[in-house]
Amino acid sequence: MDVLYTILKFAMLTVLVASAAEAAVLSLRAAGPRYDWRASGVSLVDFLVREYPLRWLLPLAFWSQAMDWLYQHRLWTLPMDHWTGWAACFIAQEFCYYWYHRAAHRVRWFWCTHAIHHSPNDLNLSAAYRFGWTGKLTGTLLFFMAAPLLGMPPKVILVMLSLNLLYQFWIHATWIPRLGPLEWILNTPSAHRVHHASNLEYLDGNYGGVLIVFDRLFGTYIAERPDLPCRYGLVRPVTGYNLLKIEFDQWRSLWRDLRGARSVAEALGYLFKPPGWRPCGAGETTEDLRRAALNAPAAPAAGSPAKSRSSPGSTAPPR
Numbered sequence: 001m002d003v004l005y006t007i008l009k010f011a012m013l014t015v016l017v018a019s020a021a022e023a024a025v026l027s028l029r030a031a032g033p034r035y036d037w038r039a040s041g042v043s044l045v046d047f048l049v050r051e052y053p054l055r056w057l058l059p060l061a062f063w064s065q066a067m068d069w070l071y072q073h074r075l076w077t078l079p080m081d082h083w084t085g086w087a088a089c090f091i092a093q094e095f096c097y098y099w100y101h102r103a104a105h106r107v108r109w110f111w112c113t114h115a116i117h118h119s120p121n122d123l124n125l126s127a128a129y130r131f132g133w134t135g136k137l138t139g140t141l142l143f144f145m146a147a148p149l150l151g152m153p154p155k156v157i158l159v160m161l162s163l164n165l166l167y168q169f170w171i172h173a174t175w176i177p178r179l180g181p182l183e184w185i186l187n188t189p190s191a192h193r194v195h196h197a198s199n200l201e202y203l204d205g206n207y208g209g210v211l212i213v214f215d216r217l218f219g220t221y222i223a224e225r226p227d228l229p230c231r232y233g234l235v236r237p238v239t240g241y242n243l244l245k246i247e248f249d250q251w252r253s254l255w256r257d258l259r260g261a262r263s264v265a266e267a268l269g270y271l272f273k274p275p276g277w278r279p280c281g282a283g284e285t286t287e288d289l290r291r292a293a294l295n296a297p298a299a300p301a302a303g304s305p306a307k308s309r310s311s312p313g314s315t316a317p318p319r
Contacts, residue, residue, distance in 0.1 A: 007161050012051075015169050016044075019125035022173075026124065037281055038241045039120050043130035046116070050133055063141040064154060073146035078151040089152045092158040093144070098214040100143035101207040111275045112250040113138050119246050121233035123196050129170040133247055159264075164209040168192070178224070183249045190224045197230035200293060203286045 019040070026132030027035035078085040104114035116132030145155045168187065170176075176189040181192060187208040195206040208215050215221035224230070238246060254270060266279045274285035276318040 008159075008166065015125075015129060017130070017167070018169075020117075022125045032102070035124075036120075036122050039122060040124070040126035042241055042243055042246060043120065043126040043193075046131065046133070046247070047129040050131060054133055054136075063136070063139075064158070065155070066180050067145060067148045067154035068214060070145060071152075071154055074149055074151045076151045078153075080153060080156070086156075089147070089156050092147050092150065092152055092316055093157055093164065093207055093260065094148060094211050096157075096220075097161065097164055097209040098207050099207070103143065105204055105207070106274050107272050108254060108270050108275050108277070110138055110140075112254055113140075114246070115234060115245060115250045116276075118196060118198075119238045121237055123172055123174050123230070123232045125169065125172055127196075128169045134251070150192045161278055167210050170219060172196075174230075181298060183212070183223075184216070185213060191221075193230045194222050194224050196232050197217075198233055198235045199228060199231050201225075201228060202230065203289075204233070239303065245269060 023035055023037065023040055026032075027037070053261060065216045065318040070092070078088055080086065080089075103112075104110040113132045113134045117127075119131055120127040120130060127254070144157055144161065148154050170245060171187060171192040175187050178190040179188045187206070187210060191206045191212055191245075194202045197203075202222055205220050206212065206215055207220055212221060257270045258267055261270060262279075269277055269279055274287075276286075276288065278284070282288070
């Protein structure tokens with residue numbers, strides 16, 4: 001296990017070097033948009049603060065101790081000296097990650113942290129390590145607590161989660177094409193481009209880590225369309241490079257809504273319903289936006305005067 005931790009440390013250095021190499025190549029290309037070095041700088045500072053001072057100020061002690069306690073009271077023990085035990089841990093970790101990631105998009109409390117990962121307006125390798133600083137406080141590991149109870153060693157689960165996130169580094173790329181039959185099994189760059197897209201047609205899909213099979217199983221898989229280029233970033237795009245605003249703007253918005261809540265039910269709705277939820281029923285969740293798009297008047301015919309209205313793709317909910 002110590003060897004795996006050492007490998008992960010070297011892998012993080014490789015991640016930083018690879019993202020810098022990609023940045024250099026993309027910035028030298030003749031065609032296409034200019035590479036956003038300032039956004040990459042924001043991602044780098046987010047990573048450095050999270051990995052160094054915050055690692056000491058906000059340790060995993062509480063969550064790891066809870067996992068250890070559950071493992072001590074496990075229902076059975078997996079054979080970790082056999083490949084079947086490791087396979088079970090991998091599948092279970094992927095299953096837990098899928099539901100964590102889905103909740104990170106569908107529960108506003110978790111979205112307030114996860115939105116930082118989706119805040120870059122360009123998808124590149126540097127966006128892969130912009131995670132936000134409040135994940136340990138919001139309870140990300142709650143979704144992995146059942147694994148130790150079912151006999152999976154906590155250290156194995158945590159290492160596999162780290163490897164899961166490391167795998168996802170390379171899929172934050174726009175220059176890697178679709179990968180044929182692998183699209184049915186693995187989370188690929190194509191699938192992850194859709195996940196990061198803010199187009200209305202692409203919202204809330206492709207939550208898998210290494211595997212995409214749980215998305216296909218639970219109906220959240222969305223294929224990349226050649227006729228619909230991905231538009232990256234939040235639905236309401238981040239327009240500046242103020243790191244503190246990027247890190248805490250979602251929390252400030254949530255606090256503002258909680259202060260205005262007229263009942264406990266409304267406050268709970270703001271906390272645990274999807275981003276964009278409103279108690280009046282006319283909110284800006286993904287479902288609300290899609291219903292509005294279906295009910296919107298048809299586009300004017302060619303040559304006729306266009307009406308002044310927002311298109312579905314330009315709607316800007318607070319997410």
